């Protein structure tokens with residue numbers, strides 16, 4: 001309730017500033033215009049198509065990153081040589097904003113779907129690798145030893161003890177990876193033609209439709225935080241609560 | 249029968265080798281409750297882990313019923329100082345863990361786990377997660393989990409050290425009752441001489457590192473025991489004296505090292521943790 005009135009107040013202030021006409025409406029639209037643009041975009045389907053297109057790229061890129069990140073993280077956690085050789089490379093890669101790869105991917109794959117998916121993938125994969133590895137490395141030896149005396153070994157030890165023990169940290173990595181890949185997706189879409197949210201944003205800007213630009217930004221923010229809150233944050237918190245860990 | 253022959257172990261740390269165990273020979277007949285007491289850092293946990301098969305001895309063998317121990321196995325289950333319960337499983341599922349690994353069908357597992365939770369008076373908390381249990385309850389669940397495996401030997405590494413005196417006294421009673429019922433062979437590591445006298449048939453005093461068996465005491469009394477009884481009090485006193493010499497040796501070794509000033513301040517009184525506090 002408190003929160004709701006606060007945001008209503010913000011919108012009222014926005015409207016008030018708009019009414020003051022400090023800037024021309026095509027540079028600074030009011031909330032009503034943005035709202036109607038949003039409603040219209042949703043009604044005629046352009047925004048929904050854009051969300052679907054963006055989400056598809058995200059799902060593919062993130063899915064691939066998950067598969068690859070888990071395998072590589074596992075390898076690095078298990079194999080010392082692999083860690084010594086690849087570890088520094090992975091942390092170096094993690095420091096590169098994945099959009100920096102766009103010139104390369106465009107050269108190799110063209111301004112295509114594949115190129116954007118690659119950027120999304122590169123945005124997500126490294127933090128999944130790092131957190132998978134760290135999660136497995138940080139499993140308390142006590143639990144492993146206890147499990148071993150109860151007859152667990154090999155693959156069963158891994159699935160019954162190591163994975164659940166590493167899960168909280170792995171989930172943090174997945175959440176971080178989501179944030180990175182979502183940003184990477186938007187950056188990639190801004191720079192390439194297509195039907196995604198970022199692309200609708202650029203098209204709207206090119207025709208000077210500021211309400212539409214802001215409407216897309218609203219969608220980006222709402223969609224991004226909805227997935228983060230409803231999916232990742234919730235999963236992470238529930239896991240931590242059940243595992244008896246302090247909230248992250 | 250559990251038999252240790254010529255067990256030795258040393259660790260390499262910072263380029264130096266630290267001998268943790270000098271040859272130890274030991275025979276524990278079926279159903280005996282043996283306690284190991286010794287100064288901190290002398291090698292008790294190391295010895296227990298070797299018997300568990302979690303660590304490897306440098307030389308010597310551990311034999312259970314004439315068969316050499318080559319690794320961890322369900323015939324020798326460990327109860328650790330901190331209950332090593334899995335936080336993502338309820339008490340019930342924790343107790344079921346080993347049974348599941350052994351391939352018991354679901355129904356059987358669940359019945360058996362409930363039976364052992366009942367034995368440690370945790371029936372009402374079967375569906376609680378470890379972080380919802382008190383320290384004493386966790387330790388009881390860990391004991392139930394170990395007993396449910398029906399091991400030949402129960403290895404306990406200071407299982408009650410982290411508990412308050414009342415809880416500990418309660419668990420002593422429970423453990424005594426459980427032991428009387430199941431007659432497991434138990435190897436019990438403790439710092440607490442009184443606890444050892446309370447629970448054991450036989451008490452081994454280990455020397456300062458490298459651990460060797462310095463002296464052996466038998467506690468011929470039946471159970472449950474009354475520690476105020478003169479016979480038991482006398483045994484306790486003798487063990488304390490034997491142990492005191494070893495603890496003083498550790499303290500002396502620390503004093504002889506270079507950083508005399510710091511250590512003198514930090515050294516606890518030598519009789520701390522000897523059981524006078526329960």
Ligand SMILES: Nc1ncnc2c1ncn2[C@@H]1O[C@H](COP(=O)(O)OP(=O)(O)OP(=O)(O)O)[C@@H](O)[C@H]1O
Nearest residue numbers: 259260261268287288289290291292293294295457
């Ligand atoms: N993994 C290891 N690496 C190197 N040294 C070790 C290792 N584990 C134990 N030690 C050394 O071996 C010695 C015996 O250790 P251990 O844990 O068996 O002692 P303890 O008798 O159980 O002591 P406490 O009563 O304090 O638990 C110690 O001096 C310790 O420093």
Ligand SMILES: [Mg+2]
Nearest residue numbers: 292293294405
């Ligand atoms: Mg120890």
